[in-house]
Structures are given as C-alpha cells and as structure tokens.
Amino acid sequence: MDEQTIQSIVNSVLRELGEKDLPAGQVTRVQPEGKSTQRNDPPAYKPSETAGRQGQTESADTGDGLEDLSLEKFVHWNGIENAHNASVNSDMVKQTAARVCQGRAGPRPRTRSLLRFLADHSRSKDTVVKEVSPEWLEKKNLWEVQTCISDKSEYLRRPDLGRKLSDDAKKTIGERCKKSPQVQVVISDGLSTDAVTNNLDEIIPPLMKGLESAGFTVGTPFFLRYGRVKAQDEIGNLLQADANLLLIGERPGLGQSESLSCYCVYKPTEKTVESDRMVISNIHKGGTPPIEAAAVIVDLTRKMLEQKASGLNLKR
Known part of the structure; x- marks a missing residue:
C-alpha cells in the first residue's frame, strides 16, 4: 500500500469524524532520534523495579525487555491510586489470588493488569498442549x-x-x-x-x-x-x-x-x-x-x- 493510498484512508476517516478542510499531506514516518532511516522496532516496555508500590509511577522505557509478569511484585500489585486507606487494599491483595485492586484507565483495565491477564492465559494454554518428554x-x-x-x-x-x-x-x-x-x-x-x-x-x-x-x-x-x-x-x-x-x-x-x-x-x-x-x-x-x-x-x-x-x- 503506497503513501497516497494510506493518506486517502486517513482523510476519509477524519471526514467521518466531522473534520473539514483537510489539508493535503503525506504520511510522515517517525524515526527514533539519532537513528538512520532504516526501520527499527520500538523497544519493549520494562516495568519499574518499584512496581506494586502505592503512588509511584512507572520508570521510563529502558529497552531492556519485559520482566516476567509472574513475579511476586506483579501478582500482588496494588493498582489503586490515591486510595483513602491504601493499607486496606494492600492487605486485600495479599489475602487472595483473585484480581482485586487492579485499578482502571477509564472503562478499561490498566496496561499492567491486561498484560498479566494475557500472560496468565497464555501460560494456561501452553501447559495443556505441552508434552511430557x-x-x-x-x-x-x-x-x-x-x-x-x-x-x-x-x-x-x-x-x-x-x-x-x-x-x-x-x-x-x-x-x-x-x-x-x-x-x-x-x-x-x-x-x-x-x-x-x-x-x-x-x-x-x-x-x-x-x-x-x-x-x-x-x-x-x-x-x-x-x-x-x-x-x-x-x-x-x-x-x-x-x-x-x-x-x-x-x-x-x-x-x-x-x-x-x-x-x-x-x-x-x-x-x-x-x-x-x-x-x-x-x-x-x-x-x-x-x-x-x-x-x-x-x-x-x-x-x-x-x-x-x-x-x-x-x-x-
């Protein structure tokens, strides 16, 4: 698919959303700063070492890859921010394996919660199809x-x-x-x-x-x-x-x-x-x-x- 076709599709979508007087333009390819024009895949997100601590933000992307989401700090992660009594939530997380106190991003689950869900689901499917050697x-x-x-x-x-x-x-x-x-x-x-x-x-x-x-x-x-x-x-x-x-x-x-x-x-x-x-x-x-x-x-x-x-x- 060439750039002109892509731009045409983008403009069509914008018109459906009510945008008018769309300027002619072309697709801009965003390249990592300081890199050549050769394609580079975006680095993987690496969670912070302080994952699970109430009120702390995630660290910047280091490109070191994704940590194992089955680690204890992710399993017992408290995703509720600005809780009235954070200790109650933290205690609840420690008492059950259920997915409680995960927080949300609007109507959606938090990224870390979704990744853990997908990782656990994949792990469950893998053990069904694996063989005992x-x-x-x-x-x-x-x-x-x-x-x-x-x-x-x-x-x-x-x-x-x-x-x-x-x-x-x-x-x-x-x-x-x-x-x-x-x-x-x-x-x-x-x-x-x-x-x-x-x-x-x-x-x-x-x-x-x-x-x-x-x-x-x-x-x-x-x-x-x-x-x-x-x-x-x-x-x-x-x-x-x-x-x-x-x-x-x-x-x-x-x-x-x-x-x-x-x-x-x-x-x-x-x-x-x-x-x-x-x-x-x-x-x-x-x-x-x-x-x-x-x-x-x-x-x-x-x-x-x-x-x-x-x-x-x-x-x-």
Missing part, C-alpha cells in the same frame, strides 16, 4: 503406556478415547505390573503437563514411603499418556488392585497451571461411577503442599481398605 520420564524412572489417543489435538477433541487403554498399553501393563496389589499408583498428564513435572518429585517419594510404612503392598507405578480419570477403572480392573490412586494434571486456571489432583477409588470396574470416586485437588506449592497431600492420600487409602469402599459409600 520421554527423556524426563526416563530420568524419573517411569515407563509409560498410552490411551487410545494418538496426539494432544485428538486428546482435546475426544475425551472418550482418553478413558480407554490401547491394546499395547494393556499388554505392557499386564507384563510389567505386579498383580493384585492392595494399592496401584498411576501418574497421568491430563490437562496440565506442568502439574506433573513440577510436583512429582515432591509427592511420589513421601506417598510411596507412606503407603509402604502403612503396611500396604504397592504395585508398580507408571505414567499414562493422554489419560482421563475414567482410565483408572480399566487399570484397576486389569490389575485387580484393591485401591487405585490416579495423580493427574487438573484443568489449568488463570495464573495457576501447576495444580495436581489425586483420584482415589476402591476396586474399580467398568461399572464404577463418579460417586464411587474421591478426589484430593489443588495440589501444588500455592495450594495443598505435595508432602501434605501425600499424607492425606495415605490416610484416605487406609480408610478405603478398612471399610472396603470409596466415594459416597465410604463412612467418614
């Missing part, structure tokens, strides 16, 4: 099987196939797992890869140690790729496990993409329904700490095995 599983001494899903795209479109084991998975589980254990532990990516990769090291050791210390025979833990919760029923039935524990990534929320859940069920079969299942959710460093969650899961498993029930049938 085979190399990472090998380092964690976990072997893997797969559901009837072929890739992440199909996983998101066909939840029903994520509830069924592939024929190869059934064969591998039958060959490599201990038969008829009291407890079988399964790890699955689910809808959050970050939930698995960020919490596994902190939850699996105390969980396995706790189950063994409680006197239970524990089956061989393994990783289920592209798994849905219902897949644990087929695994439990295949291995004839008394209790099946499925650690799976939760659907991520804005600003929280690392949340893990543990679904617990007693003697699952193809007839198991959701009311037979129990779940311990929100397992991550900002929710229920993984070590604490491991202790809760062990205690819940003990109750399930004692009462031979789970879900609504379990008398607490």
Whole structure:
C-alpha cells in the first residue's frame, strides 16, 4: 500500500469524524532520534523495579525487555491510586489470588493488569498442549503406556478415547505390573503437563514411603499418556488392585497451571461411577503442599481398605 493510498484512508476517516478542510499531506514516518532511516522496532516496555508500590509511577522505557509478569511484585500489585486507606487494599491483595485492586484507565483495565491477564492465559494454554518428554520420564524412572489417543489435538477433541487403554498399553501393563496389589499408583498428564513435572518429585517419594510404612503392598507405578480419570477403572480392573490412586494434571486456571489432583477409588470396574470416586485437588506449592497431600492420600487409602469402599459409600 503506497503513501497516497494510506493518506486517502486517513482523510476519509477524519471526514467521518466531522473534520473539514483537510489539508493535503503525506504520511510522515517517525524515526527514533539519532537513528538512520532504516526501520527499527520500538523497544519493549520494562516495568519499574518499584512496581506494586502505592503512588509511584512507572520508570521510563529502558529497552531492556519485559520482566516476567509472574513475579511476586506483579501478582500482588496494588493498582489503586490515591486510595483513602491504601493499607486496606494492600492487605486485600495479599489475602487472595483473585484480581482485586487492579485499578482502571477509564472503562478499561490498566496496561499492567491486561498484560498479566494475557500472560496468565497464555501460560494456561501452553501447559495443556505441552508434552511430557520421554527423556524426563526416563530420568524419573517411569515407563509409560498410552490411551487410545494418538496426539494432544485428538486428546482435546475426544475425551472418550482418553478413558480407554490401547491394546499395547494393556499388554505392557499386564507384563510389567505386579498383580493384585492392595494399592496401584498411576501418574497421568491430563490437562496440565506442568502439574506433573513440577510436583512429582515432591509427592511420589513421601506417598510411596507412606503407603509402604502403612503396611500396604504397592504395585508398580507408571505414567499414562493422554489419560482421563475414567482410565483408572480399566487399570484397576486389569490389575485387580484393591485401591487405585490416579495423580493427574487438573484443568489449568488463570495464573495457576501447576495444580495436581489425586483420584482415589476402591476396586474399580467398568461399572464404577463418579460417586464411587474421591478426589484430593489443588495440589501444588500455592495450594495443598505435595508432602501434605501425600499424607492425606495415605490416610484416605487406609480408610478405603478398612471399610472396603470409596466415594459416597465410604463412612467418614
């Protein structure tokens, strides 16, 4: 598009807005001072080191790039200016993960609030589509099987196939797992890869140690790729496990993409329904700490095995 065409479009818009006697002119290309006429992209905005402090303005653009918006000073940023009692707002910001006291620019959100929202949204989408790498599983001494899903795209479109084991998975589980254990532990990516990769090291050791210390025979833990919760029923039935524990990534929320859940069920079969299942959710460093969650899961498993029930049938 040449400059004359651009100028014509600009003049047309100005006329629509009521401007008259528009002078003839040409498009002026603004260049950074002291630079050549060669195109230069504008430098990225860099927030001030004092971000989050009441009543302080943002620093000038330094061109050093955008800071990580997941930093504590942005998460707990108080954007209300000239508050009657700023300490009340600051205290509210610290007490919740909700987006409170963000301030506004007229009817719009503040730039920093919008950027944080977009960054958190992107982070949540990323963890859904990411894959747990085979190399990472090998380092964690976990072997893997797969559901009837072929890739992440199909996983998101066909939840029903994520509830069924592939024929190869059934064969591998039958060959490599201990038969008829009291407890079988399964790890699955689910809808959050970050939930698995960020919490596994902190939850699996105390969980396995706790189950063994409680006197239970524990089956061989393994990783289920592209798994849905219902897949644990087929695994439990295949291995004839008394209790099946499925650690799976939760659907991520804005600003929280690392949340893990543990679904617990007693003697699952193809007839198991959701009311037979129990779940311990929100397992991550900002929710229920993984070590604490491991202790809760062990205690819940003990109750399930004692009462031979789970879900609504379990008398607490």
